[in-house]
Amino acid sequence: MKLDRRAALIAGLTLPLAAGAQTAPPGVSDKPAPAGLAEPVETIDLWPKxxxxxxATLPVEKIDQRSSDPLVADRSVSGIATPRLVAFRPRIANGASVLVMPGGGYSRIVIDHEGYDLARWLVARGFTAYVLFYRLxxxxxAAGPDVALADAQRAVRLIKTRAIRDGLDPGRVAAIGFSAGGHLCADLATRFAARTYDPVDPSDKLIARPTVAAPIYPVISMTLPVAHGGSREKLIGKHASATLEAAHSPDRNVTKETPPCxxxxxxxxxxxxxxxxxxxRAALRAAGVPVETHLFTHGGHGFGIRKAAGKPAELWPELFLNWARTQGFA
Incomplete structure (x- = not known):
């Protein structure tokens, strides 16, 4: 697609064209995808180098296929050495973009039911969707517990940069995350301005604040017993201090600048x-941040889209879009 340098200059950026081949999406194989669900092919590496x-020793990507049904993909990936976005583009774009952050307890990242499934649902409704495969x-x-946040911040900035280039609206970028990805989503919403890495190019001049954020069945507190023990241990360690717990509990970091949730x-x-x-929710309300909350009696954990089918919780994506319209996003 042609680079709109005039728009870039208006935004105060000089946008570089993509250099070289990008890293393939996680989970690509020679096996055919389920009928009607083509595998994505476009990726965007987050970092230029x-x-x-x-x-000292880079992690190695490993794919775990948990489904025994050849028509139902249920993959996860660990060992992300090259964090990247997997892009899904609609035939006719409505101008808005969504960053999707799957969960996995900060020990892996779910590919399909909290990633690609939602991206395909969004694309069918005109949204440009980007699934984030972040470092664990x-x-x-070196960034330790801030490493995933650094990738999420960089992802928002690149999405906004490419929106300028691609004729989308850089002012309409939502973030949705599930479980541990919901923690990352809430962390991004509350600490979007935290300096987690040194700027690497003009994209880093852009603010990493999403327009709206949707943490879905999120890990929030790092304080036991409310905390999810596995996510807490992976993020801040089993014997983390109360100070470290507070630093990485999004409910402790809400400000009036936090986007609507x-x-x-x-x-x-x-x-x-x-x-x-x-x-x-209580922290958002105390700070005067608009928040919409839906609690379902049944649904368990990790329902995403497909596992919510037939339950009241299956309505949550439509509820999100209806709410997002009231916030000027959709």
Whole structure:
């Protein structure tokens, strides 16, 4: 697509054209995808060279296929050494973009039911969707518990940069995250201005604040017993201090600058207690930040889109879009 340099200059940026081949999406194989669900092919590496703060030994990507049904993909990936966005583009774009952050307890990243499934749903409604494969905090990166946030901040900035180039609206970029990805989404919403990496190019002049944020059955608190133990251990360590817990609990970091938020949780979630969403909601309300909250009696954890089918919780994506319209996004 042609680069609109005039728009770039108006925005105060000089946009570089993509240099060289981008890293393939996680999980690409020679096996055919389920009928009607073509695998994505467009990726955007987050960093122009190596990701910052690389460990002495880089992690190696590993794919785990948890589905025994050849027509249903249920993959996860760990060992992200090259963090990247996987782009899904609609035939006719409505101008808005969505950053999707799947969960996985900060030990892996779910590819399909919290990533590609939602991206395809969004694309069918005119949104440009980007699934983020972020670095994991337990894999030796120098940024430690801020490494995934650094990738999320960089992702928002690149999405806004490419929106300027592609004729989309850089003022309409939503963030949606699930479980541990919901923690990352809430962390981004509350700490979008935190300096987690040194600027690498003009994109880093852009603010990393999303227009709206939707943490879905999110990990929020890092304080036990409300915290999800696995995510807490991977993010800040098993014996983290109260100070470190507070620094990485989004409910402790809400300000009036936090974007409007949309929360979804099931009351019977046996993995991440519903109190996580309630704590975040209370903090948002105390700061005067608009928040919409939907609590479902049944749904469990990790329902995404496909596992919510046939339950009241299956309505959450439509509820999100209806709410987002009231916030000037959709």
């Amino acid at each position: 190596d990701a910052p703060g690389r460990p 905090p337990g894999e030796g990166w 949309f929360l979804v949780h099931a009351e019977d979630d046996g993995v991440v207690p519903v109190e996580n969403s309630l704590l975040f």
